[in-house]
Amino acid sequence: MDTLTLILLDGIAFASWLFLVSAGLTFAYGVLRILNIAHGSLYAIGAYTGATLAGLVLHSGANPFLAYPVLVGAALLVGLALGPLLERGFLRRVYDQEEVITLLLTFAIFLILEDGMKLVWGVSPIIVAEPYALLGQLPLAGVTYPVYSFLLTGVAIVAGLALWVVIDRTRFGKLITSVIHDREISAALGVNVPRICTVAFTGAAMLAALGGAFTAPMVSVTPGISADVIVLAFAVTVIGGLGNISGGAIGALLVGLLRATAIQFFPALDLFVVYALMAVILLVRPEGLFGGVEVRRI
Template identity: 50%
Template sequence: MNLALAVLVDGVVYSSWLFLIAAGLTLIYGVMKILNMAHGSFYAIGAYSGASLIGVYFAGGNPPWASYLLLVGAALVAGLIVGLLIERGFLRFMYGRDEVVMILVTYGILLILEDAIKLLWGVDPYFAYQPYTLLGRTKIGGLSFANYDFMLICVTALVALVLWWSLNRTRSGKILQSVIHDREMAGALGVNVTKIFTITFVIGAFLGAFAGALTAPGISVVPGIGIEVIILAFAVVVIGGLGSVGGAFVGALIVGLSRALSVHLYPDGELFVIYGVMGLVLAFRPQGLFAIAGARKI
């Protein structure tokens, strides 16, 4: 019973973290058809921004509970600045190019951002453990779990709900879906596609930075964390279907629970099981579980 509980909680926590990262990646691809290799750097910038601000904040003896708002603020500012800089400074000149070209461009941006992170924050690790320990721990069935992880699950559920509601129940979401299905027709009907691209990219960058900022209290923030997570995020969006936010949610659950099961039963297969699940899904559904159907053009 304890084993099942540990697998379930660890799997859902890991899934929550994966979804926060993958949501922005799949949203950008769904609207802009850009498989953004630099998305991992958004995560890293959010983690470094959150960790460095938390360190300064607690060194000043400020009220500890406000540190959670600081993490959200750090992610919002980082996502806004980096998202606008990259979309307006680089990507807007590349729209209409082949998807392979866009992958190469965003890979170049990834390399630039990784070096920029080292220049800004150095190579020493950053620790921002205070928000993680502040919430304490809870015992369930003889096992102890960090309350911060339960908060991460709740935040992820809220983000998923907001994304679903925004895409399906608002006028802006309907306009966004029209761009996803046929950007040429949407533009012909008066939709400002360029503005939609900018807003979408900034939201995707914020989601990546937000995932990094929320993760920072539970890890050692070091150079290279962005490259590690982008590979996992790709696995999630490929399983769920490129461009599908709901698919990213299901894909994150599948990957998270599979990994947790492997960690507790066969730790040596932790990395293999993620790519094994991806290969199994693609063998039967090459387009992913919930890929968005493309518009047929005659």
């Protein structure tokens, strides 16, 4: 019973983290049709910024619970600062190019941001564990589990609901949907497509940074975390279906539960099972579980 409880709790917590990391990648692909390799760098910058600002709050003698809104603020700051800059300065120029060109460009951005992080924060690990430890442990069904993991799940749910409300319940979301389906016709009808693309990429950058900021208290933030994250984010995106956010959420849950099960029974294979699942789905259904053309009324 304890093992099953741990599998469920670990699976949901890992799925929440995966959704935060991959939702922005899926959203950006849906609107811009760009596979953004630099997405992992935005995650890492969110982690560094969140750890730095939360550390300043904690060491200033202020209420330590202020660290949590500071983590959210760090993600917003990173998204607002880098999202428009990258979209307007680089990505906008290659929307009509072949996908290999966009992949090479985002890989170049990835390398630039990686070196930039080393210049700003150095190569030593940054550890800010207080927000994680502050919430303590919760006894549940025979096991004790960190409350911070439940907070992470709550953040993922709120982010997912906010994204759903924006896309499905607002006029701006309808404009986004029209751009997704046909950019040229949307422009001909008077939709400000460049503005839509900028806002969409900024939102995707915020989601990546949010995942990084709330991961920072759980790990030591070091150079190289970008590469690990982008591989897992791509796996979830491919499993759920490129451009399908609800599919990405289900894909994250599948991967989270599968990895949690592997950790309990075959710890050495925890990542292998994720990539094996991705390979099987690509062979059976190349567009992903929920990929393909989605008919929607605008």
